[in-house]
Amino acid sequence: MNQSKRHRYRIHFTKGDTLRFIGHLDLYRTWERTLRRARIPLTYSQGFNPRPKMNQSPALPLGCTSECEAVDIWLEQELHPERILEDLRQVTPQGLQIQSVKQVDLRAPSLQSQVIAVEYVVFFDPSTPLDDLQSSVQNVVEEKNILRKRRGREYDLRPLIEHLEIDHGEPEKPILRMILSARQGATGRPEEVIASLGLDPTFASIHRTRLILDTE
Amino acid sequence: MTPEEVQRKLEHILPTVQKPGRYTGGEYNQVIKEWSQTPVRVALAFPDIYDLGMSNLGLAILYDILNQQPGVLAERTYAPWLDMEDAIRRERVPLYSLETKHPLRDFDILGFSLPYEKINTNVLNMLDLAGIPLMTSERDHEHPLVIAGGHATYNPEPMVDFFDAFVIGEGEEVILEIVGCVREWKRSNGARKDLLKALAGILGVYVPSLYQAHYHEDGRLSHIERLTDEAQLPIIKRIVPKLPPPPCNHIVPFIDITHNRLPIEIMRGCTRGCRFCQAGMITRPVRERTVEEIVAAIDHGLANTGFEEMGLLSLSSSDFSSILDLVREVNERFKDQHLSISLPSLRIETVSVELMDLLQGNAHRGGFTLAPEAATERLRDLINKPVSTEQLLDTAHEIYKRGWHTIKLYFMIGHPTETLDDVQAIADLCKAVLAKGRSIIGKRARVNVGVSTFVPKPHTPFQWTTCDTIEQIEEKQGLLKRQLRIPGLKLNWNDPQETMLEAWLSRGDRRLGRVIHKAWMQGTKFDAWQEHFNYPAWMEAFETVGVDPSFYLHRERSLDETLPWDHIDAAVNKQFLAEDYLWSTQGRTRIDCREHCYSCGILPTFIDLRRQHPGKTWECPEVHSPSQKKVKTLPLIQN
Numbered sequence: 001m002n003q004s005k006r007h008r009y010r011i012h013f014t015k016g017d018t019l020r021f022i023g024h025l026d027l028y029r030t031w032e033r034t035l036r037r038a039r040i041p042l043t044y045s046q047g048f049n050p051r052p053k054m055n056q057s058p059a060l061p062l063g064c065t066s067e068c069e070a071v072d073i074w075l076e077q078e079l080h081p082e083r084i085l086e087d088l089r090q091v092t093p094q095g096l097q098i099q100s101v102k103q104v105d106l107r108a109p110s111l112q113s114q115v116i117a118v119e120y121v122v123f124f125d126p127s128t129p130l131d132d133l134q135s136s137v138q139n140v141v142e143e144k145n146i147l148r149k150r151r152g153r154e155y156d157l158r159p160l161i162e163h164l165e166i167d168h169g170e171p172e173k174p175i176l177r178m179i180l181s182a183r184q185g186a187t188g189r190p191e192e193v194i195a196s197l198g199l200d201p202t203f204a205s206i207h208r209t210r211l212i213l214d215t216e
Numbered sequence: 217m218t219p220e221e222v223q224r225k226l227e228h229i230l231p232t233v234q235k236p237g238r239y240t241g242g243e244y245n246q247v248i249k250e251w252s253q254t255p256v257r258v259a260l261a262f263p264d265i266y267d268l269g270m271s272n273l274g275l276a277i278l279y280d281i282l283n284q285q286p287g288v289l290a291e292r293t294y295a296p297w298l299d300m301e302d303a304i305r306r307e308r309v310p311l312y313s314l315e316t317k318h319p320l321r322d323f324d325i326l327g328f329s330l331p332y333e334k335i336n337t338n339v340l341n342m343l344d345l346a347g348i349p350l351m352t353s354e355r356d357h358e359h360p361l362v363i364a365g366g367h368a369t370y371n372p373e374p375m376v377d378f379f380d381a382f383v384i385g386e387g388e389e390v391i392l393e394i395v396g397c398v399r400e401w402k403r404s405n406g407a408r409k410d411l412l413k414a415l416a417g418i419l420g421v422y423v424p425s426l427y428q429a430h431y432h433e434d435g436r437l438s439h440i441e442r443l444t445d446e447a448q449l450p451i452i453k454r455i456v457p458k459l460p461p462p463p464c465n466h467i468v469p470f471i472d473i474t475h476n477r478l479p480i481e482i483m484r485g486c487t488r489g490c491r492f493c494q495a496g497m498i499t500r501p502v503r504e505r506t507v508e509e510i511v512a513a514i515d516h517g518l519a520n521t522g523f524e525e526m527g528l529l530s531l532s533s534s535d536f537s538s539i540l541d542l543v544r545e546v547n548e549r550f551k552d553q554h555l556s557i558s559l560p561s562l563r564i565e566t567v568s569v570e571l572m573d574l575l576q577g578n579a580h581r582g583g584f585t586l587a588p589e590a591a592t593e594r595l596r597d598l599i600n601k602p603v604s605t606e607q608l609l610d611t612a613h614e615i616y617k618r619g620w621h622t623i624k625l626y627f628m629i630g631h632p633t634e635t636l637d638d639v640q641a642i643a644d645l646c647k648a649v650l651a652k653g654r655s656i657i658g659k660r661a662r663v664n665v666g667v668s669t670f671v672p673k674p675h676t677p678f679q680w681t682t683c684d685t686i687e688q689i690e691e692k693q694g695l696l697k698r699q700l701r702i703p704g705l706k707l708n709w710n711d712p713q714e715t716m717l718e719a720w721l722s723r724g725d726r727r728l729g730r731v732i733h734k735a736w737m738q739g740t741k742f743d744a745w746q747e748h749f750n751y752p753a754w755m756e757a758f759e760t761v762g763v764d765p766s767f768y769l770h771r772e773r774s775l776d777e778t779l780p781w782d783h784i785d786a787a788v789n790k791q792f793l794a795e796d797y798l799w800s801t802q803g804r805t806r807i808d809c810r811e812h813c814y815s816c817g818i819l820p821t822f823i824d825l826r827r828q829h830p831g832k833t834w835e836c837p838e839v840h841s842p843s844q845k846k847v848k849t850l851p852l853i854q855n
Contacts, residue, residue, distance in 0.1 A: 018242035021230050022470040026237065030470055033244075033522030036553075044554045052554075063231045091522070093244040093468070125228075191231075202231040 006043055006053075007078045008104045010111075011088070015066045018095030024059035030093065031056075031071055037091035040084060043074040057111045057211055058118065058182045061189055066208035072104060072111055115182050117162055119210035120190045122176035125203040133174055136197045137166055146196050150189075157196060160188030179212065219317040222309055226317070229303045237471035238266035239300060241292070241314030244468040245520065247279070248315050249289040256399050258282055258290045259313050259323040259360070263330070263338035264744065269294040270467070271475035273529070274366060275329050278391055280463035288395055291315035291323075292467075295338045296345070298742075304345065311345040320346035324398050326360040327391075328379075330368035333721035334714070334744035336375060339364075340736040343378070350733065352380045352425055357408050361398060361415075369422075370453075370498050371674040371781040374721055374728035376424035381415050384422055384784055385453030385498075386484075388460055393418045416446040420454030422784065423447065429726045429780075435767060437725055440783045450785035457825040458833050459484060459503050464516035468523070477525035477558070478517045482510055482542065486531040487809045487835055489816075490589070491600045491800055492628065494673035495531055497793075498786045501818045501826075502535075502810075502835035507542045511549060518553070525556045534563035534571075535808070537832075543575050564588060564603045569614040583664060584615045587626035591641035595631055597803045600677075600796075605645065609652055616653045622662040623649055629692045630670035630684040630715075632800070639692045642667065643699035650705055664706045667696060669715040673722055674781040675788060677796035683719045683769040686712045713751040716769065717743055723768045725780035730761045789817035813837050 015027075022030065032052050035042055042052040053074040060066050081101040088098050108114075124130060140146065141164055146157040163179035176197075180188030191201035230236040251257070260279055262269025269275065275292070282290035291313035296304060304311070310319040320326055326348070328339055340350055348362065349355050355362070364375070365383035372382040383390055397418065401411040416423040426447040430438040442449050462480055469476065485502035486495070505513075514526060528546070530536060546557065557575050562568035564586050572584065588608055590596045596603055615623055627642050646665050653661025669689055672678040684692075689712035700707045720728060734757035742748040758765045773779065775794050782790070792815065796806070806814050813819070819826060819836055826839045 018240065019470070021236035021240050023237070026471050029472075030468075032524060033468055036522035036524065037519065039519075042554075050554050062236070091244075093470075094242050202228045205227075 005076065006106060007075045008106050008108070009073050009075065009079075009081060009084060010102050010104045011071050011073065011084075012099040012101075013069050013071070014097045014099065015060060015064075015069050016095035016097065017065060018093070020063050020065055020095075023062055024056065028054060028056065030096070031073075034088065034092055034096070035073065038084075038087040040073075040079070040087060041076040043076050055110050055112070058115050058187065060208055061191060061206070064120070064190065064206040064208055068208055068211050070111055070211065113184070114213045114215065115211050116214045117179050117212040118182045118208060119177070119179045119212065121167070121207050121209055122178070122190065122194060123205045123207070124174070124176075124199070125205075128199060128203050130174055133166060133176075133197070133199075137164055137176075140164060140193070140196055148192055148196065150192065157188065157192055160186060161193060162188075164193065182212075217308075217310055217319055219312070219319075222312045222317040222319065225304075225307050225309045229300070229307060229309070233299045233303055234297065235267075235471060237469075238294070239296065239314070241317075243470055245465050246292075246315055246467050247283040247290070249283070251289070251316060251318065254287060254289045255402065256288045256325070256395050257318075257323045258288065258325040258327060258395065259293050259320050260290055261293045261320075261326060261328045261342060262295070263328055263335040263342055264295050264742070265297050266294040266469075267471075267473045269329075270469050270473045271479075272329055272331065273479050273481065274331065274387065276466055276479070277463055278327070278387055279467075280465060281388060281391060282395070285392065285395070287399070291318070293320060293342070295342055295742075298748075301341075301345065310347050311342055320360065321348055323360045324402065325394070326362045328362070328364040328366075330364045330366040330375075332744070333368045333374075333718055336368075336721055336732055337736045337740045337743055339375070339378060340733065341741045351377055353377075355380065355408065361411065363394070367495060367498065368722070370494070370784055370786055371722060371724075372422060372424065372784065373429075373726050373780045374724040374732060376726055377729035377733065379424065380412060382422040382424070383420060383454070384451050384786075385420050386455050388456045390418060390420050390454045394421065413444060413446045416444070416448065419448070419452065422451040427783070435764075437778045437780055439778055450783045452785040452821060453498070453787055455501070455787075455822065455825070456503075457822075457829045459505055461509060462505070462513045462517075464513050465520050466517065466523075468521045475527065476523075477527050478514070478521055478523040479527050479529055480510060480513055480517065481505070481529045482533070483530040483536050485835075487535060488532055489600055489796070489806050489809060489814075491598075491677040491796060492589070492631070492670055492673070493531075494676050497675050497677075497788050497816075499531065500788060500816065501822070503833060504537060504835070507538050507545055510542060511545055514546065514550065518550075518555070524554060525558070527558045527560065529560065531561060532563065533559050533561050534565070534568055535810075539571065543571050547574055560585070562586075564608050564611050566611055566614045569611060569618055573618050582620075583622035583624045583662075584620045585624040585626065586611065588645070589626065589628050590631055590634075590638065591627065591645040592638050594803065595634060595638050597805050598633065598800050599631055600800065600805050602805045602807070605648075608645070609648060612649045612652045613656065616656040616661060621653075621657060621660045622664060623653065624664045624666065625649060626666045626668070628668050628670045629696075630689065632678060632681045634692075636692065636695060639695050640699070643696055646700060646705060647702070650702070654704075659704070662704055662706070665696075665700065665708065667693070667707065667709045669710050669712065671715060671719045671722060674779065675784075675786040675793070677793045677800060679779060679793065680773040680775060680777075680797060682772050683715070683723075684712075685770055686716065689715065711746060711749070714743075714746070714749055716765070717749070717751075717754060719769045720765055723780070725768075727761075727763050728768075731757045731763055734761050785821070787818050787821040792816045810835050 044050040055072040057070040085101040148157045160181045167175040167177045190206045194201040260275050279290050363381045365387050369382045397414050412423045428441045432438050483504045485499045650663045672681045738753040740753050
């Protein structure tokens with residue numbers, strides 16, 4: 001495939017409740033099928049098992065929702081971004097809402113390498129005891145190291161937490177806000193932060209609010 | 217529990233289980249109707265996990281038909297995997313539908329698909345998870361009507377305790393008659409008994425509690441008695457005279473499933489008559505869709521789903537009359553769409569290789585599957601799958617020559633009269649195919665061999681014959697394992713104990729119900745999953761209930777014995793099957809019933825349907841005679 005004939009677009013989208021439990025790789029296939037339904041001419045790799053050329057923003061942990069996901073797609077044909085947006089909106093599954101489509105320079109770095117950190121907010125189930133939240137947040141912030149185990153490997157969570165604070169929306173309903181590193185090989189997971197505060201992550205709804213790019 | 221409560225509980229449960237996407241619903245093309253405005257609500261259930269159930273075409277067809285009907289809604293449910301089962305039992309969440317999270321108890325009809333037998337205990341487990349009494353006798357007007365359809369219901373007897381009704385045959389029309397019946401009954405505020413009697417009057421519907429089984433002193437079945445006039449005897453299977461257009465709004469799964477593709481059924485039935493093959497007998501007559509219809513369905517299906525893979529499905533693709541036209545047309549229309557196309561069940565002949573070549577271009581070179589089923593010409597004649605060894609090797613040659621590296625060969629052991637020499641021949645043939653591959657592409661050549669074990673299935677010419685014992689099977693498998701330990705060759709086989717289970721459940725009578733119940737109480741489920749199959753629990757269940765398992769498997773039936781499924785009429789009559797069984801012992805074959813009608817019984821049973829649908833709709837001979845009576849003596853007609 002002649003490189004110069006390709007056209008690259010970036011789709012910004014939200015991942016809602018219905019899709020919370022659909023993983024990163026499954027979302028690729030969902031995108032491929034959504035784009036195929038819209039008859040948008042994706043560029044495919046050569047070889048025995050052709051795959052469409054696509055690139056997503058860093059993986060959203062399973063169970064989280066997001067208002068700031070992005071996927072880059074490469075097309076065989078130049079199309080007006082507005083047209084892509086309109087065609088896609090007719091055929092998106094529940095839980096996937098497209099915010100915008102923009103054309104991107106072919107030479108721009110990949111989404112994953114551009115993103116350096118990610119912001120999350122966390123809402124807690126009313127049954128969660130939050131009296132000690134203020135002090136446990138304080139403790140985590142003041143710790144030098146927070147050693148945790150994930151998939152049998154020990155690692156230090158603390159350097160991955162770039163920012164952690166309580167945002168009092170309503171007095172009885174504190175919201176947790178955090179910025180976690182999302183660099184290659186150094187990705188903080190929000191449910192790990194919640195667990196390190198002594199809370200049960202399965203009683204929290206985690207929502208990704210912002211991708212922080214290294215250009216910012 | 218309300219759907220909202222189920223949803224709230226799921227929020228906390230789903231982060232803790234594997235593949236939570238199995239339990240969320242919300243996929244593209246799922247249908248949600250207004251619950252309170254819909255008088256008849258149907259839950260379609262598959263008694264195994266989502267990954268398998270979502271690949272079931274029968275349920276997809278019914279989902280489409282039911283949801284197109286005003287006043288009817290259909291939602292889906294599947295067996296939860298072990299971790300999810302633990303979680304919902306712990307949190308007391310009843311089994312629910314994926315679409316709206318309504319507990320299954322809230323539906324009017326709970327319809328299970330039973331395509332094979334080893335999922336029977338999962339049915340009991342799902343009923344239990346739903347809080348629905350397991351036994352038909354324990355259910356009342358508050359409970360959904362629990363019904364089943366699918367190939368395994370051609371011998372419903374082992375499961376009669378648990379189902380209110382069975383559908384025998386094809387569901388496209390009868391499902392709407394059942395829905396109509398339930399709607400009327402709900403309006404009338406009748407008793408459960410009234411509903412069952414009304415259902416029993418629908419052609420193809422079997423309400424087992426309206427029949428009683430009588431046995432001889434030696435344990436053989438004597439006869440099945442009707443307990444009420446509404447009950448039909450025999451229960452004749454339902455067919456659709458003409459295949460309706462295939463559904464093209466398939467649900468698009470988010471997660472990966474077993475067959476993650478657009479399924480298009482091109483033909484139903486098979487004219488070959490392999491004697492071990494239950495599907496080939498019970499899905500007659502052969503009905504084809506036209507090439508135009510199929511291409512239009514693919515076009516719509518792809519536009520509505522975005523699938524990147526498609527399967528053209530039938531029992532024997534090579535026998536589709538216009539297969540070459542179809543392949544050319546599909547190739548022409550869809551070649552630029554990065555679509556991977558599969559065409560399973562091809563005959564062993566070089567033409568099949570040319571077809572695949574045309575269809576797959578350079579894109580895909582996975583394995584090429586051939587199913588000779590037996591390795592000696594004697595046995596292949598006996599099972600009525602006559603292919604010469606030379607033909608098989610020529611086909612293998614063509615496959616390797618055209619760029620495939622792997623050939624998958626499917627065999628069966630345990631055919632009637634099989635000796636160890638016949639089994640040795642399997643090993644020899646596999647080696648010959650591998651040698652063929654090596655001579656063409658060298659060390660890259662691979663042969664994967666799948667050896668399953670024959671179970672004599674109801675409604676086949678072999679229904680009277682015996683099943684090998686575990687010892688016989690182990691001896692034959694042992695021979696193959698020793699012989700086929702060769703680089704480039706991979707052997708797969710079935711656990712003989714699992715074969716026993718398949719045989720009990722497919723050949724059993726009403727007395728099996730108590731065994732199944734007992735086995736489930738001892739924790740059996742997911743019996744089709746090797747790692748979860750619990751043979752000792754089954755043996756213990758037989759022991760406790762006092763039923764002898766070998767009675768069903770290792771005893772040759774005489775031709776005049778009443779078989780547990782004789783009251784189920786698959787329209788291929790017993791006389792034909794008996795004659796074909798006799799022919800098998802003489803090595804006589806019946807090549808292809810398109811060429812020559814062998815009077816299997818389909819035409820006399822469905823004479824009116826055939827008359828109303830003349831021409832190429834069916835592959836059976838035309839019926840010209842206007843008189844009903846002549847039909848019984850229908851001569852063998854040459855096409």
